[in-house]
Amino acid sequence: MSHDTDKLIRQLSLVAFLMAERRPLTARDIKSNVEGYQEMSDEAFARRFYSDRAELVALGVPLDSQRDEFTGEELYTLRSERYFLPPLELDDDELAALQTCLYLLEGRFAYAEPLRLALQNLALGRSAGARDDAPTATAMSVEVRDPDYTPELQGRLGKLEGAISKQRTVKFRYWSIGRDDERERTINPYALLPENGTWYVIGQDLDDQTVKSFRVSRIRSDIRFATRRERDFRVPEEFNVDEYRGRAEWQFGEMVGTARIEVAPDTAWWVSRAYGGERNELDHDVFVTQYASLTLLARWILRQDGRAVPLEPAALRKLVVDGAKAVRKGHHGAPPSPAAEALRAATDGVVERPAGPVAPERFGVLQSLLAYLLAACGEEREAVIPAAELSSRFSIAPEALEEHLSLLNLVNFGGGCYAVYAELHGDEVHVDKELFGDTFRRPPRLTPLEARAIRLALEFVGPMIAAGAQSPLDRVRAKLEETFGVFELTQTPTPQAGAEEDLVLQLTRAITDHKLIELEYLKPESTEVTTRLVEPYSIERRLPHWYVHTWDVERDAPRSYRLDRMRKAKVQKQIFTPREGFDPSELNHATTARIWYSPEVARWEVEKGARLLVDGSALSERAVGSADWLVGEVLSYRGEAVVLEPADLRERVAVRAAELESELRAPTAS
Template identity: 65%
Template sequence: VDRVYGEAGRFEGDVFVTEYSNVEQLASWILRQDGRAVPLEPDELRRAVKESLARVHERHSGDGPKLARETTPSHNADVTERPAGPVVPERFAVLQSLLAYLLAACGEGRDAVIPARELVERFSIPEEELEEHLQLLNLVNFGGGCYTVYAELEGDTVRVDKELYGDTFRLPPRLTPLEARAIRLALEFVGPMIAADAHTPLDRVRRKLEETFGQFELTQTPEPHVGSEEEQLVATFTEAIRDRRIVEVEYQKEGEQTWSKRLVEPYSLERKLPNWQVHTWDRMREAERSFRLDRMRNAAITDETYEPRPGFEPHGLRDARTAKVLYTKPIARWAVERGAHPLKDGTALAEMPVGSPEWLVGEILFYRGEAIVLEPEDLRTRIAQRAKELATDLGVARLRIRS
């Protein structure tokens, strides 16, 4: 917690104290920890956790909900479709409309403050996805070379800064504040990889950019939360992958309290926000395994080398089971953007690979009852039981649920 969220709060002993603007999002984060984070106060947070667990338990007990029919695609099914991109085209239509709205809100001025609720309702953006939409807009909104807009969620409001471009392009290279913020976002995504390849700490990469383009003006943009420990792990695995060296890691599996040591052959690193993963062949299990870097305490390169296994391409979840998950109306649109199939009643259905039941439990708890596992039945039962147990573990079992 300190490594990833330390800048968002402070520790008082073992208690993490942080400000928050959305109690539901904070409850989601607590539930995803599956017992490793206990809500102490305020009461509205504890009650939100209790209500979420009750909803998860209810929707995973007994028979699952009946499914509506799948919506009929409007395009010709015989036409060969282009592969899906990392961002669905519909998202860009929303971003284009959002950009026009933010520019209109600024008017002739250089900035504006807009209620977050206004954007959520006007553009049908789920509250938990508003910040993601704004960050994506910050990276792609150069508006034909005329405008740049930087939008930032601040509590219940969105602050918008607008800049006009013109003679700026004819000046010596120098970053504007908005360009600097865009680079800050890029460093969040790929900075550790750049630093590892250059054998240079991330702060030195940043200083080199400052020497080239001028000092970053980033008073409104927080430092990337990639910690020095995670940066070092990325560098370690980058070196090991390049030199084909075995790595000994100390790892804490999700749902467990103890650390275990593994000897792995690292093959590739992958960024799955907000975490880094390394895909490996685990020599102790003789199987493919993927590990999150934020769950590692240490990684040490050994003197032993390895030869790439013929035909082995790590996929992260090669031997996974498949779970069928129904997303309810409040989050169905978000699920469809990530590959779920829309149904006629406004819900969405997805099939997802499950490498471990513990991971699925945390994922379903995160959605606070708005994601429902339909099958396999043993996973439905496990989630219902865990929701009931967790209410006791987190000390919220006796709280009354609001009617």
């Protein structure tokens, strides 16, 4: 039997023994009665027991200790009311919406398996009992896409999650894109954070002892433990991952100043929605924001295409004016001829084999499997369950199911008392409930990893859950938070509903009922909100934004809209007949633009898919559904991006850059 298997049996049996005794127990009691400890020397027992206790507490098992006031011995207890999942009053719609969450994220969410296990426990923990886990009808009109998600990324997230839970120092080679430098980093990882559709690991860089953010997709090697110790560090008590979220692109790093930017009145509501938070505020029509990079803030202002005017500092205004001037010059006359495409660097033939996604702790899987087997017995002594059902519900490979059952058969309460005997007979699992079986009939509380999986899922597709459940997201979230147990979740960001929740609710109703919907929408290049009457067909979650794909009735053409730019959505009484053969996808009649990027910004664009050229520049072909959007994008590069073709788009950028340069040079009262 392997070391890990021995440990699992010890830990499960320790939990079983403490639950069965229902009284404070000494270490001597535990050593004498718990499977796996009896044959150990006192020294080995002390070492193993300390390690097992620490791991169980980290898994969310509320194992308490206190000293006996007379003997001075340490006494250990595990109260069942703190171990089991509290009664959960999720109604059928709310549970169905949570199952929809798993359906939407399957295959594109690294935490899908811990999420599946958490939902399995939540279903068992309801006072109304479990229900069918089919997704809601809402799910059929939604697509989730994560451009940053790859098999390599999910493997790295899995390794980092393991290092964070075990508090192990890790090493990896990392590409710092700003310096274009690759070197080995050694960090104590504190948390994983999805921000604007990109995953970051936040931790202490041991080279300079500072806490930094590392983009996971820029890790260039296998992630390995730096030592052989069971634990290398403890997360500082003052660390809170929420302090690292909600940063605008110009706020990564140490803040060095505050800027004031005048925004158009019809744009102010959008700025407040998109950039609300501790680092930003809206003072009437003036956007006040802290910055770490003045250059990146200037890029954002230029992207607004006249809807934002810098007031102070003066250096920011100069950067914006100079940027518009550089764009105008770059689009004057004939376009430059790009260099030849660079050949891809040859590899040494060693290819990193992607690791699997984040896996639930095996202890948690066995806990949940035991509860499910005993719940199937109910008040009877035995039950028969299809093996395929267990493999599917708990993501256990069919060839590994028998091993899992054998481990549960060894879990005992001391004195030869067991919880269950389960045996695989062909395609069925025969379950016999033992003497202490009813002790574990209820599902356990969620582990910290399962709780993180739910929180992250709420972050990704929370508004869809609210729409499917017909319940405000904060109500669903509040019910779930009660199930997370006594552990702290400072390493997991608190989900934020945002304004999209009500918009998704209105849009899904209109899609389901085939009703027209009126949108109040702010186009990227416009200073005024316009009204659109559309036939809604589908919703897409393309991180970090939500989109709705529609047929615009007034323009008689397909259009896609970003939800964060909608001020309001109102379902109309008029019903529409879905258009036969219409595929509601974005950019149906897009124009392809060839864009050249200078060597100063090329590596960022190559990371997004552009082709590297031999002189260090880059070339990209981009599908453009809105010429106005492209103008804002090119302006934001401050002359480091040039449209090569088509000629009409190139001319449009040149004209708008000249207009903006003139507008920004005019004096503005601060």
